[in-house]
Structures are given as C-alpha cells and as structure tokens.
Amino acid sequence: MPRYEAGACRVAIIDEQPITRAGMERVLADEPGFTVGTSVSSVEEIDMLDGAGAYGVAVVAISSRDVRSCVDIVTSVSAVAYPVVTSTWDSEDLLWGAIRAGARGCVTRSCDQREMVMALRIAATGALYVSPDLIGHLHERLGAARRPESEATVGLAPREVETVRWIGLGLTQRQIATRMGLSEATVNTYAKRIRSKLKVNNKAELTRAAIGLGLLSDDRGARHDYAA
Incomplete structure (x- = not known):
C-alpha cells in the first residue's frame, strides 16, 4: 500500500556517518511530500514499538560486505518502513540479499540527489527501484x-x-x-x-x-x- 497518499511521508534515516545523515536531512528538507521522522546511526535506535507503517520509507546505509548482516538489517527496517538501501554493492549477492529481505530501493553511494528522491518516491508506493548501474547484477542473477x-x-x-x-x-x-x-x-x-x-x-x-x-x-x- 502507498505510504504517502495524504500528508508528508515520514522518513527514517539510518547511517552511522553523521555528516551523511545531515546531508540527507537537508535534501529532504527541500523536497515536498517528505518529512524526516528520525535520523539515527543504527537500526537499534529506532523505536520498533511504532510498528509497521510508522514511517513511509527508510534510507539505510549498508557498509558491511557481509550478506547475512545486510539481510538482518534490511529485515529489521522493513518491520517499520519500506527500506531504500545505499551501498557500494561489492557483490551481486549483497544486492540480491537486500531485495529478498524486503528492500524497495537499491541505490549506489554515488547516486545524485534526483535519483535518491526518485527512489524514495517509488519505494513509498510499494514498488521497487534499482539504480541503472545495478541492473546488470540483477540480470545475471535472474539468468543464473x-x-x-x-x-x-x-x-x-x-x-x-x-x-x-x-x-x-x-x-x-x-x-x-x-x-x-x-x-x-x-x-x-x-x-x-x-x-x-x-x-x-x-x-x-x-x-x-x-x-x-x-x-x-x-x-x-x-x-x-x-x-x-
């Protein structure tokens, strides 16, 4: 179900880098239809008691190359929001693991502001957005x-x-x-x-x-x- 049909879509920002979080907050401050609900360094800091739908989407920065760790993080976030994951995506297993765990958006760390906002808007509707740079990985996995x-x-x-x-x-x-x-x-x-x-x-x-x-x-x- 879409999570920003009426009013502003509440966004959770999860990134261990304070500077990156601050940058994301500034981006969303200028975008109509979004409001920052929380900005934290880890998923453990989000109040899971808010439950599903507490936030529309969550921007989640994944720095670990461990697929299982990525899956655990995305699974936890998806309990309260549609996750949009940013990473360097060092392996196709990491990308596939994030999608299987419930990610509604997968973007590269180098994506620009316009792409990030587009990914958030698409994810908020419940659809899936994958950066063009990552499509090749999906095609390879689907073919395999x-x-x-x-x-x-x-x-x-x-x-x-x-x-x-x-x-x-x-x-x-x-x-x-x-x-x-x-x-x-x-x-x-x-x-x-x-x-x-x-x-x-x-x-x-x-x-x-x-x-x-x-x-x-x-x-x-x-x-x-x-x-x-």
Whole structure:
C-alpha cells in the first residue's frame, strides 16, 4: 500500500556517518511530500514499538560486505518502513540479499540527489527501484536462476520468464518495460500471455504459480532462512 497518499511521508534515516545523515536531512528538507521522522546511526535506535507503517520509507546505509548482516538489517527496517538501501554493492549477492529481505530501493553511494528522491518516491508506493548501474547484477542473477526444465514444461519463452521474475520482484509494467527495453504495451501482452499459459487470473496467483514451478524464489521465507 502507498505510504504517502495524504500528508508528508515520514522518513527514517539510518547511517552511522553523521555528516551523511545531515546531508540527507537537508535534501529532504527541500523536497515536498517528505518529512524526516528520525535520523539515527543504527537500526537499534529506532523505536520498533511504532510498528509497521510508522514511517513511509527508510534510507539505510549498508557498509558491511557481509550478506547475512545486510539481510538482518534490511529485515529489521522493513518491520517499520519500506527500506531504500545505499551501498557500494561489492557483490551481486549483497544486492540480491537486500531485495529478498524486503528492500524497495537499491541505490549506489554515488547516486545524485534526483535519483535518491526518485527512489524514495517509488519505494513509498510499494514498488521497487534499482539504480541503472545495478541492473546488470540483477540480470545475471535472474539468468543464473533459470530452470530450463520448468520453462519447457509451461512453455514460457525466455522473455516471458524474465517478465515473470520482474513481476515477482514487484515492478510495475512501466518499470519492466524500461528495464527490458520494450514498450509498455508489449509487456502487457507478455503478462496476458503468461497468465494464460499458467492458468492464473491475477498477479498474486501468477507469483504463486511461478514459485511452484521454480521460476521464482519464495521470498516469504527468505527473511528467515536466507543463505549466502
């Protein structure tokens, strides 16, 4: 559900670097529709008693290269907000781990102000934003996860399989079109064809069917049993 439909979207800033936090606070002070709810050095400093929806989004700086540590942090943050993670992204495992743990945005440390704000606005709607510089990592992981025997069984073409996986990650048809270099109409055609082949009626049923066929990981359990 969108978390800034009415009034300002409350943002939590989590970064161990005070100067970086101050910079993010200044950025949001000039952006309509946002207000800083808290600015802390670690996730432990956020009052988890506020519960889900206490904040719209959270900017989370990840400095550790340890995938499991990243997953733990993002999982904790996602209990109270949609996480937008910033990191140097030293490995595709780190990126994939963050997304599986619930990140709604993944941006590089070198992103500019405009991209950061765009990532926050997209994440606040519940959709997923990934920096263009990181898309290659996702394509590599999606390709590596393909299971030809399952694809042959349901008769999905390679581009249809790619579409299914983007849908499973929560992207809109417009976002999928941009990432695949297609028109939105073509993605819509793919989605209809996929639903027909999998004999499903909506996005939720499509995602469940794809998980059952091994085309997607079941992220519902990933937060607890993710292995690097």
